[in-house]
Amino acid sequence: xxxxxxxxxxxxxxxxxxxxxxxxxxxxxxxxxxxxxxxxxxxxxxxxxxxxxxxxxxxxxxxxxxxxxxxxxxxxxxxxxxxxxxxxxxxxxxxxxxxxxxxxxxxxxxxxxxxxxxxxxxxxxxxxxxxxxxxxxxxxxxxxxxxxxxxxxxxxxxxxxxxxxxxxxxxxxxxxxxxxxxxxxxxxxxxxxxxxxxxxxxxxxxxxxxxxxxxxxxxxxxxxxxxxxxxxxxxxxxxxxxxxxxxxxxxxxxxxxxxxxxxxxxxxxx
Amino acid sequence: xxxxxxxxxxxxxxxxxxxxxxxxxxxxxxxxxxxxxxxxxxxxxxxxxxxxxxxxxxxxxxxxxxxxxxxxxxxxxxxxxxxxxxxxxxxxxxxxxxxxxxxxxxxxxxxxxxxxxxxxxxxxxxxxxxxxxxxxxxxxxxxxxxxxxxxxxxxxxxxxxxxxxxxxxxxxxxxxxxxxxxxxxxxxxxxxxxxxxxxxxxxxxxxxxxxxxxxxxxxxxxxxxxxxxxxxxxxxxxxxxxxxxxxxxxxxxxxxxxxxxxxxxxxxxxxxxxxxxxxxxxxxxxxxxxxxxxxxxxxxxxxxxxxxxxxxxxxxxxxxx
Numbered sequence: 001x002x003x004x005x006x007x008x009x010x011x012x013x014x015x016x017x018x019x020x021x022x023x024x025x026x027x028x029x030x031x032x033x034x035x036x037x038x039x040x041x042x043x044x045x046x047x048x049x050x051x052x053x054x055x056x057x058x059x060x061x062x063x064x065x066x067x068x069x070x071x072x073x074x075x076x077x078x079x080x081x082x083x084x085x086x087x088x089x090x091x092x093x094x095x096x097x098x099x100x101x102x103x104x105x106x107x108x109x110x111x112x113x114x115x116x117x118x119x120x121x122x123x124x125x126x127x128x129x130x131x132x133x134x135x136x137x138x139x140x141x142x143x144x145x146x147x148x149x150x151x152x153x154x155x156x157x158x159x160x161x162x163x164x165x166x167x168x169x170x171x172x173x174x175x176x177x178x179x180x181x182x183x184x185x186x187x188x189x190x191x192x193x194x195x196x197x198x199x200x201x202x203x204x205x206x207x208x209x210x211x212x213x214x215x216x217x218x219x220x221x222x223x224x225x226x227x228x229x230x231x232x233x234x235x236x237x238x239x240x241x242x243x244x245x246x247x248x249x250x251x252x253x254x255x256x257x258x259x260x261x262x263x264x265x266x267x268x269x270x
Numbered sequence: 271x272x273x274x275x276x277x278x279x280x281x282x283x284x285x286x287x288x289x290x291x292x293x294x295x296x297x298x299x300x301x302x303x304x305x306x307x308x309x310x311x312x313x314x315x316x317x318x319x320x321x322x323x324x325x326x327x328x329x330x331x332x333x334x335x336x337x338x339x340x341x342x343x344x345x346x347x348x349x350x351x352x353x354x355x356x357x358x359x360x361x362x363x364x365x366x367x368x369x370x371x372x373x374x375x376x377x378x379x380x381x382x383x384x385x386x387x388x389x390x391x392x393x394x395x396x397x398x399x400x401x402x403x404x405x406x407x408x409x410x411x412x413x414x415x416x417x418x419x420x421x422x423x424x425x426x427x428x429x430x431x432x433x434x435x436x437x438x439x440x441x442x443x444x445x446x447x448x449x450x451x452x453x454x455x456x457x458x459x460x461x462x463x464x465x466x467x468x469x470x471x472x473x474x475x476x477x478x479x480x481x482x483x484x485x486x487x488x489x490x491x492x493x494x495x496x497x498x499x500x501x502x503x504x505x506x507x508x509x510x511x512x513x514x515x516x517x518x519x520x521x522x523x524x525x526x527x528x529x530x531x532x533x534x535x536x537x538x539x540x541x542x543x544x545x546x547x548x549x550x551x552x553x554x555x556x557x558x559x560x561x562x563x564x565x566x567x568x569x570x571x572x573x574x575x576x577x578x579x580x581x582x583x584x585x586x587x588x589x590x591x
Contacts, residue, residue, distance in 0.1 A: 080425055119450040120361065122443075126368035181419040202360035 028105060029088045032065040034058070035073045036083040041157050042071060044150075045235050046136040051083040053227025054095050058085075059263040060218045061107050071158035099220055109219045117214055121221045124206065124213070128221075131199035132228045134184050135242070138192050141175040142185065145238045197245050204249040211258060218259065225252075226259040274308050275300075275328045278318070281311040281399055284479045285516040287509040289395070291377065293324040295336050295472035301508040302350040302463040305343060313399045315408065340465060350464050358459050362466040365451070365458070368444060373473050375419060376441030376487060379434070380477065382416035386484045442490050449494040456503070463504070471504050 036051040037043040043051070058065050065085065070076060077084040077093045084093035092101045102108070110118055140151050155171065156164030179185040184192070203225060212218045213225070229252055233243050246252060277300070279293040287309075288294050300307040318325045319332060326333045326342075333339050343349060351359065382388055396412075397405040424433050448470060457463045458470065477491055478501050492498060505513060558564045 115450045116453070119447040120364070122447045123361070123364040123368040123451075126371045127364040130367045130371050177418075178422040181415075181422045198363065202363045205356045205360040206364075208357075 026088075026105065028063050028107070030064065032063070033068045033086045034065050034083055035068050035070055035076060035086065037073045038069045038071060038158070042154055044154060045140050045231060045237070046133060047074075047082050048235065049133070049136060049228045049231040050081070050095065051227075052231055053224045054083050054085070054098055056226050056259060056263060057095065057099065057109075057220060057223035058102075060109055060223055061102055063102070063107070095220075095224065109217070109223075110214075112217070113214055113219070121214065121219060124203070124221050125224055127199060127202060128224050128228055130182075131195050132232075134179060134182060135192050135196045135199075136228070136232070137175055137179060138184055138187070139237065139239075139242060141172050142179065143189060143239070147172070149238050193241060193245060196242065200246055200249050200252060204252050207251050207255060209251070212255070218262075222255065222259065226256055230256050230260065273329050275305060275326070276308045276310055277327070278310050278312045278323055278325045280323050281313050282512050283395065283516070284481060285505065285513050286475055286479050287505075287512040289476055289480070290323060291374075291472045291476060292322070292336070294475060295468055296324050296326065296339055298463075298468035298471050298504065298508065299336060299340060299350060299465055300343075302465075302468055303343060303348045305348045314401055314404060316404055336465075336469075350462075350468065353462055354459060354464060358464075362459075362464060365448075365466055366469050368447065369469055369473050372440045372444035375423065376437050376444075377473065377477060378416040378419055379437050380482065380487055382413045383420060384482075384484055387482050388413065390483045391481070438487055438490075441487055445491055445494055445497065449497050452496050452500060454496065457500075467504070471501060475501050475505065 034051075034055065037047060039048070039051075055065075055067070073082050073084075074080065078091050079093040081094055084091055085098060087101070090101070092098050110121060113121070139146055141147060152164075152168050155168050159167055176185055187195075207213055210216075212222045214221070229246055232246050233253075233256065235243075237243075277293075277296060279288045279297065280290040282288045286294070287297055297307070297309065312323065315321055315323050318334065320334060322334060324334065326339045328342075331342060333342060340349065351362070354362065380387060381392055393409045393413075396409045399405075400408055420433070420437075424436070452458060455461075457467045459466070474491065474497060477488055478498060480488075482488055559566075
């Protein structure tokens with residue numbers, strides 16, 4: 001069985017997707033910044049979920065960072081998607097690359113797990129990334145009421161006329177294209193809710209009575225699930241059925257409360 | 271409803287019951303859940319409801335994707351997942367999404383976007399399998415779809431090589447995860463195959479068996495020995511006819527090759543010799559006749575004959591007189 005380590009170390013030597021190579025075991029610098037869009041007036045549901053997941057992951061690792069809010073964070077990002085972190089000379093965007101970047105510093109949330117658990121964790125992260133993330137994109141960009149009442153005003157809030165119409169339209173066609181190739185664009189709203197329901201059910205069954213997905217310690221999966229579920233629960237939308245589906249699973253709600261208490265209230269106090 | 275359940279599929283080759291992922295998925299699922307299913311190789315997606323194979327037909331029901339088909343079969347009390355606990359069902363859902371997220375694009379890439387594979391193997395195969403005139407349309411259409419898929423997920427400004435290595439890298443990670451999860455077990459959830467096994471088999475079998483000219487990802491899969499054994503086991507146990515057909519075809523081909531080996535530098539030698547001989551003779555005879563080297567003595571014979579007739583007539587007249 002070939003190990004992933006080989007390809008990963010090779011990728012390290014050759015430089016990763018952003019064109020940076022990462023020196024191993026250099027300490028975490030002090031001035032790490034996480035860039036994201038404005039949380040109050042601009043950010044949309046899918047982006048907010050991803051940003052919150054990365055923030056949670058970094059907090060779970062005990063790494064310091066500062067959140068920088070920029071209206072053009074999306075265009076500053078090397079991959080065109082938010083959030084991204086600036087760590088020394090490196091820019092790394094999105095959760096997966098950030099996780100492998102942090103792992104290369106010798107910090108990992110899942111190092112005590114066996115290989116089978118790591119495999120399961122990857123599979124569940126895929127489940128969240130495909131189902132919840134695509135459902136969020138669908139609701140934000142394909143549902144007509146949400147698009148008119150929430151997405152357009154918020155996304156266009158930082159842009160002058162006529163760009164606030166042009167860029168929204170451009171972004172929408174991009175998202176619809178992506179959902180189209182993934183087989184989501186032709187779904188009806190009810191089918192999307194059904195997918196979300198199935199996904200939450202799978203997550204809830206897997207979580208069972210444990211505090212976190214893999215026992216007493218949080219993992220990358222917990223950060224990702226918290227990022228998505230907490231955002232879904234707290235974002236006001238014209239149709240709140242999305243949130244009410246999640247509310248139907250009490251152990252998932254408990255997970256969200258636990259992570260919020262452990263990692264967000266404590267830092268707010270100190 | 272005693273009408274047979276029927277499924278229209280893409281044909282098989284290289285020891286596969288079908289070369290298409292989604293056809294294989296449904297066929298394997300039907301085998302695992304014990305459904306008596308008639309397969310019908312149509313190789314033509316034109317008359318299907320959404321332009322894709324497989325198409326599942328039972329009486330008036332016409333369905334085309336595994337979730338729909340498995341829901342329908344469940345109503346008929348056929349399912350491969352009855353023995354699973356809730357937690358195992360959740361795991362199956364998660365791994366299915368993992369395959370769809372990581373491996374599907376990589377397979378499309380190997381199939382349609384790797385230029386060498388596409389021009390040397392895939393396009394000729396589909397062009398041969400599809401009936402005229404669809405063979406001029408579908409291979410190009412599928413290539414365009416794959417291109418669209420890649421463009422939607424990756425930044426087009428990036429270097430194509432970085433995109434390729436990133437697609438393959440994700441797929442390799444996914445294969446490793448599957449290999450770890452399978453371990454030494456016979457199937458993913460013990461000794462009985464389930465819907466997850468059907469999906470994994472459908473994604474891995476074509477990647478393993480098709481003789482790609484550029485086999486980067488295939489070699490990685492071959493290194494995961496437990497996954498290779500998994501694919502071989504399912505093919506042998508549930509689709510033995512595909513292997514037999516392929517071996518018969520291969521041995522027939524190699525037999526034909528063995529006979530024609532001495533003539534392989536010039537096939538059909540004897541036929542060409544005879545044809546050339548006949549042509550040369552005809553040309554020379556024609557030339558000889560046209561230039562008058564050889565003269566046919568038909569005239570003399572006729573005059574001789576006519577002379578004979580005259581004699582005969584004269585003789586006859588003489589006798590009459």
